[in-house]
Amino acid sequence: xxxxxxxxxxxxxxxxxEARLRCSPVKGHSHVYWYxxxxxxxxxxxxxxxxxxxxxxxxxxxxxxxxxxxxxxxxILRIQQVVRGxxxxxxxxxxxxxxxxxxxxxxxxxxxx
Amino acid sequence: KQEVTQIPAALSVPEGENxxxxxxxxxxxxYNLQWFRQDPGKGLTSLLLIxxxxxxxxxxxxNASLDKSSGRSTLYIAASQPGDSATxxxxxxxxxxxxxGAGTILRVKS
Numbered sequence: 612x613x614x615x616x617x618x619x620x621x622x623x624x625x626x627x628x629e630a631r632l633r634c635s636p637v638k639g640h641s642h643v644y645w646y647x648x649x650x651x652x653x654x655x656x657x658x659x660x661x662x663x664x665x666x667x668x669x670x671x672x673x674x675x676x677x678x679x680x681x682x683x684x685x686x687i688l689r690i691q692q693v694v695r696g697x698x699x700x701x702x703x704x705x706x707x708x709x710x711x712x713x714x715x716x717x718x719x720x721x722x723x724x
Numbered sequence: 725k726q727e728v729t730q731i732p733a734a735l736s737v738p739e740g741e742n743x744x745x746x747x748x749x750x751x752x753x754x755y756n757l758q759w760f761r762q763d764p765g766k767g768l769t770s771l772l773l774i775x776x777x778x779x780x781x782x783x784x785x786x787n788a789s790l791d792k793s794s795g796r797s798t799l800y801i802a803a804s805q806p807g808d809s810a811t812x813x814x815x816x817x818x819x820x821x822x823x824x825g826a827g828t829i830l831r832v833k834s
Binding site for chain 1: 758819
């Protein structure tokens with residue numbers, strides 16, 4: 612019974628490139644959350660999605676960042692034209708309902724050169 | 725503003741000691757509170773979840789309490805072991821998002 616899976620685990624991009632982070636929730640979970648952990652900082656909420664819908668994106672930067680959770684396939688967090696300040700660990704979590712335990716993936720560590 | 729604070733920021737204890745980690749939150753309108761463990765370079769492992777209507781939860785050597793009215797939670801670890809060394813995160817659920825504290829870095833010396 613696989614938990615939340617994220618790939619890649621490590622991603623290196625040069626400034627100006629695009630980063631695509633993938634998250635496969637626990638089987639049967641239809642709620643996905645993305646969090647970002649900047650160096651030496653705590654985790655910060657970015658976005659909450661249900662299948663095909665963005666429910667709360669109050670933590671997403673207004674530009675360059677987008678997220679989707681299609682009917683089929685993983686959730687994707689996309690960062691366009693990356694900058695050095697985007698270097699962080701990006702964690703995905705899933706839950707079976709809108710409130711309750713969130714199960715976290717191992718994270719994707721993005722490094723922008 | 726919804727803020728979560730954890731004290732102490734770091735803690736070093738000899739093996740076998742009982743210890744308490746503290747978490748406080750500014751907005752008492754919570755759905756639940758979770759304690760997580762994070763090992764260096766790894767993801768988060770959920771330790772305990774306390775619903776807003778509950779006062780405490782126990783799992784093995786761990787006991788977490790919640791006092792919503794005062795905006796506080798404590799995580800009690802009994803008979804600490806070197807394998808308990810990690811960062812412990814307190815997270816409060818508001819609506820559909822978790823608000824995290826900065827964590828307590830715990831080191832248990834053998």
